[in-house]
Amino acid sequence: MTTALNEAAAAVVRATVPALAAHGHAVTTAMYRRLFRDERIAALFNHANQGGDNAQAHALAGAILAYAQHIDDLPALSGALERIAQKHVGYHILPEHYPFVAGALLGAIEETLGEAATPQVLAAWGEAYWFLADLLQRREAELRGELAQVVGGWSGWREFVVAAKRAENASSDAAIVSFELRPADGGAVIAHRPGQYLTLRYPVPGQGAVKRNYSISCGPNREAYRITVKREAHGHGGSRHLHDVMKLGDRIELTPPAGDFFLPDAPPRPVVLLSGGVGLTPMVSMLEAIAARHPDLDTHYVHGTADGASHAMAAHVRALAQAHGRIRVSTFYAEPTADGAARGEPHRTGLIETDWLRANVPLLDADIYLCGPRPFLRALVPALARAGVAGERVHYEFFGPSDEQLAA
Secondary structure, rough: OOOOOOHHHHHHHHHHHHHHHHHHHHHHHHHHHOOOOOOOHHOOOOOHHHOOOOOOHHHHHHHHHHHHHHOOOOOHHHHHHHHHHHHHOOOOOHHHHHHHHHHHHHHHHHHHHHOOOOOHHHHHHHHHHHHHHHHHHHHHHHHHHHHHHEEEEEEEEEEEEEEEEEEOOOOOOOEEEEEEEEEOOOOOOOOOOOOEEEEEEEOOOOOOOEEEEEEEEEOOOOOEEEEEEOOOOOOHHHHHHHHHHOOOOOEEOOOOOEEOOOOOOOOOOOEEEEEEEEEHHHHHHHHHHHHHHHOOOOEEEEEEEEEOOOOOHHHHHHHHHHHHOOOOOOEEEEOOHHHHHHHHHOEEEEOHHHHHHHOOOOOOEEEEEEEEOHHHHHHHHHHHHHHOOHHHHEEEEEEOOOOOOOOO
């Protein structure tokens, strides 16, 4: 296996960094436009990430620029490449799909850069693309093989049944509902790593089959998965369909659990879990795993949400903490109302801030796990770095396309 791109191609790729920094988003927007001309390829993607601020195009532009900037130091991108491979396995991206992306990317570079996209530039980027594709395909094949061979394992799409549906908060405009999903074939499931997500595929009228990623919100087991979904009133219809239409007994397809954000099997030090809003879902999975498997693990869970009405799974988390004895729970309500506060947990008013964390949790001695909306992560991840928390101890998960390296 070749471990480095040839120097001539690498030199050309390095020389395109300024152009990519200036025009990367235009390149990736054009690339997706070309890709989606083929309905078979368009069906592979989560189109909720393509509208609005076009988050997927922004994320891909950042990834391509990072690749060009680190073309001589690919180990620096190992974390990003693992996230991409995990996402590809979740979306069931296969080797036969890569040529379509290659053609769309090179066509978009030529379209966007014009005369600057010389034959030499296009040839170098073609070589760079296939070098990276080979790395990803090898890793994806490893992941698919591992997932197919474990107890309860499978590859590709598998049919599940909605076995239970439960409201998790009292909010009318930010409703959160849990769905228990069991295999239609009656078999076992993979015992996921707490913090991982599932990719769902289900039909939505007027949209065809949509794909969505949802964190697993239960602890590892061999029987079923639970996902916990916020109804996005102004989204693209995927969560609204689950809330408003999906009923007990309905069928839904899943690929195996994926993702590189998870609690290790043997946590080596205390754990601090920080979540905002529906970002609590992977944290509840971790808390269930800690309660079941790690009776001596010092754990601090700090959750922030709008108010008591929007606070999901509060009683369940409290019960886990009481049963474990070494799980400490703290709650922040950003805008508590009298009615919402009465229905919620004991709480502090405001946002989670590092000054409070420094005084109340072992920031410098723990592994920190964060999940929540972008403003939550963009505030806390750099703040943790400024507070002296080592970067390798900060682990975070975005809901949506991967974003910039927040601690940079």
